[in-house]
Amino acid sequence: MDHTSPSVRVNRDPAMTDVARLAGVSHQTVSRVLNGHPNVREQTRLRVRAAIEQLGYRPNRAARTLATGKSQLIGVVAQNSTLFGPSSLLAAFELAAAAQGFVVSVRRVRVLDRSSIAAAVEHHREQRAAGIVVIAPTAAADAALTEVPTDVPLVAVDGDPERAGAALVTVDQEAGARLATRHLLDAGHETVWHVAGPADWFDAAGRMRGWQQTLEAAGAEVPPVSPADWSAASGYRAGLMLARMPEVTAVFAANDHLALGILRAMSERGRSVPGDVSVVGFDDVPEAGYFIPPLTTVRPDFDTVAAQALSLLLAGIKGRGQGGADRRVVTPTLVERGSVGPPKSP
Amino acid sequence: MDHTSPSVRVNRDPAMTDVARLAGVSHQTVSRVLNGHPNVREQTRLRVRAAIEQLGYRPNRAARTLATGKSQLIGVVAQNSTLFGPSSLLAAFELAAAAQGFVVSVRRVRVLDRSSIAAAVEHHREQRAAGIVVIAPTAAADAALTEVPTDVPLVAVDGDPERAGAALVTVDQEAGARLATRHLLDAGHETVWHVAGPADWFDAAGRMRGWQQTLEAAGAEVPPVSPADWSAASGYRAGLMLARMPEVTAVFAANDHLALGILRAMSERGRSVPGDVSVVGFDDVPEAGYFIPPLTTVRPDFDTVAAQALSLLLAGIKGRGQGGADRRVVTPTLVERGSVGPPKSP
DNA sequence: TTCAAGAATGTTAGCGCTCACGATATTCCA
DNA sequence: TGGAATATCGTGAGCGCTAACATTCTTGAA
Known part of the structure; x- marks a missing residue:
């Protein structure tokens, strides 16, 4: 880099050799204290640490990565x-x-x-x-x-x-969906409708599977699923359909935002939640407790x-x-x- | 590292010298083509690129960082x-x-x-x-x-x-708050109440200032602010208070989640939005359009x-x-x- | 044709660190 | 007390790259 003027190097970050010189040891010893190597006398360890402190030395990660081959x-x-x-x-x-x-x-x-x-x-x-x-x-x-x-x-x-x-x-998406579906069934609903997430998402597929399994295991009818993406907007659209059908009394939404859209659609259509229809979401977003009404949902940790x-x-x-x-x-x-x-x- | 057995280095990632050897040039020339240096003959540039391709060479960032001193x-x-x-x-x-x-x-x-x-x-x-x-x-x-x-x-x-x-x-938080407050005033409200974010946040302070300025400029009364954090829960608590006071007809919430809590509180108290009270939020979260009712809000880009x-x-x-x-x-x-x-x- | 200017490439020396090994210093038990 | 074992420390090389300088190869105009 600089072959002529040593003054240029004055403002450079302190390196291990600088610490070594100040502490009166070799750079290798500095490396040892830095990496917690055992065989260093307590006294020299302290000297090195003091020098590090005094110079404001910080190890150069790039150099370490280069030398070790791992970052x-x-x-x-x-x-x-x-x-x-x-x-x-x-x-x-x-x-x-x-x-x-x-x-x-x-x-x-x-x-x-x-x-x-x-x-x-x-x-x-x-x-x-x-x-x-x-x-x-x-x-x-x-x-x-x-x-x-x-x-x-x-x-x-x-x-x-x-x-x-x-x-x-x-x-375990399926387990979560089972929880939700079972909860709805246990509340007395004949069956549970599902507003699903995008088909190419594993999350969505798993939630749908869990829902369907639970229904089948309970001998309940498996109604057609309403396809959606993850957005409140698509939940709203699906909700508008569902609200028209008097036979839907329970809906499991693939996530909370979908559920929010459904809540809104139900509200617009004059169907009360949970009076006329029950809704369960998935995710437990922080604000889910403040939807109207507060949303029962599944929480992945x-x-x-x-x-x-x-x-x-x-x-x-x-x-x-x-x-x-x-x-x-x-x-x-x-x-x-x-x-x-x-x-x-x- | 390894001074004895060259076989250990066999599985190592190819380095610049490997590319150089294969292309029949010096490693420096490889460096030049990699960095788009001008003075390289088109023909050799191609040879080098071919060698890079053939070996699956990828430059080592750590080495570059070390050499240049900048990452x-x-x-x-x-x-x-x-x-x-x-x-x-x-x-x-x-x-x-x-x-x-x-x-x-x-x-x-x-x-x-x-x-x-x-x-x-x-x-x-x-x-x-x-x-x-x-x-x-x-x-x-x-x-x-x-x-x-x-x-x-x-x-x-x-x-x-x-x-x-x-x-x-x-x-520009103040500008956003002015937009919101002015919008509410323009709708005919005598004044606008404010549910503020945490006092130590600049965002919250700015939004509050903008709100207050607008009110003062319009000669409207400046009602006491309801303190809150950013959560729907605290918005709900504030909303419960506000709902009790018949004179509040317009609320500017410091963010959308606060607004959500307020919406919920109003709904519980039987005060309709926007019939009895109008609400404006801040942030434009993706689901804001599906709150009940859809939330008018301020969108920062x-x-x-x-x-x-x-x-x-x-x-x-x-x-x-x-x-x-x-x-x-x-x-x-x-x-x-x-x-x-x-x-x-x- | 010739030679200087510039283009194209090569050579060397580090960047700051770790690894392997060698050199001392210290310890401990026979 | 001696010397092997161990603890402590230093030395030299090399990680893969770029900067600076040295060298060779092309040009083009005198």
Whole structure:
């Protein structure tokens, strides 16, 4: 870099050798105290720490990464959405990873298609990420993962529950849906209608399966599902249809925003909730308790999902070579509020 | 590392020298084509590219960072929340930064106090981040920024609009509040009540100021404000109070979730919206259009805020040494829906 | 034809760290 | 008290890249 004037280097960040010189030891000893190596005399350890303090020395991560060949970086691939589930998951994961001393770098993709996901993963590989997490809630996203090289640990969150051969953390959508459906049935409803999320989402598919299973197990009629996306708008549209049919007395919505739209449609049509029709949602968004009426819903614990994903990833990072196909499932719980009641007696 | 067995290096990622050897050039020439340096013959450029392709070579960022002393990394400090504003901002920023070839690393902090922020910023400095963005919506967070060294470009988002001497992007909260208040006044209301956000948030303070100014300018009475946090729960509590007072016919809530709680309280108390009382929110969360009734609200454009923050940061990264005190303000707009009407004639 | 200017490429020396190993210093038990 | 075992510390090389300089190859005009 600079071969002539030493003055240029004056304003550079202090490096390990500077600390070493000041403490009167070798740079290697400084490295040892920094990394908590045992064989360092207490007295020199203190001298080194004092020198570090005095110089305001901070280790250069890039140099360490270069020397060791491994980084402390976890790459995350997520979709560009403000959906409650994904974003709480992300926040929880970042916090958990930071607590373990990892840096997390997020790469957002606009659409969850094969090539976008692949590019994002590739990006993280280029950064020499120690591990990669992909939030892959759709079939297309999950499919992209089958193609990526396996030399860096990768865990999928919300991926295909059926797929084998990769680390995966999911919430048990079916169990959640069973909880919701059963709750409605137990309240006395003959059957339960369902407003489903987008068909290519595993979450949506799982919730639908759980709903259908429960109905069938109970010998109840399985009414046609109302297709929707995750938005309140589509919930509203579905709700408008449902409100016209006097026989619908119970609705399980695939998420809370859908439920919000349904509530609104019911209200407009003069059908009271939970008097005329009961509604259950999924997600437990923070404001769900303040819908009109307060929404009974299913709550997946995103903190736990994040923690599991991290632990799976760390296992992969440490015990390289295997540990691939582990999977963790977290079971949601039912939060009872005010949107469910008994059916109106005819 | 390995002085004995060359076989260990067999499975290592290909490096620049490998590409160079295969292409029959020097590693420096490879570096040149990688960095788009002009003086490379087209023919050799192609040879190099072919070799890169063939080996599946990917440059090692850590090595580059070490050699150049600068990274392509932007550090972001954000609070650990799923509040709509901050998380949309974050998503928008990550997308914009990625488009410019930057990696963004997010550090969440549990509380927005001085030491947490300082630690998070320090963390990014340790990573040799090229620039840092801090989402600093409270006084404490903003105060922490005055202490950080200025050798790496830093831009605050949502920071203290009054503070001088630092790059800052904010949305014009006062203007938004004026829009909302004026809209309510124009509908014929004598005055407008306000449910405010947490006092230590600049957003909340600004919205309150804008509301108060508008009232004063119009010669309207300035009623006492109802203090709240950002949650629907606290909006509900405030709404319960407001619902008891027949003279309140118009409420400006500091955000949409607060408004949701208010809507719920009004509904419970039998006061119709917008028949008896009109409500305006702030944020335009995606589901605001499906509240009961659909919420008229103020929409800040987070994409623009993110874009401005990035452009400010890049300016700081490029034109080192100055460019400090620039600031950008983005003005929100009013979204009219169904929660505002004329006051009931007495 | 010739030689200087510029284009194209190569060579060398670090960036700041860790790893492997060698060199001392210290300890402990026979 | 001696020397092997152990603790403590230092030395040298190299991680993969870029900056600066050196060198060779092309041009084009005298």
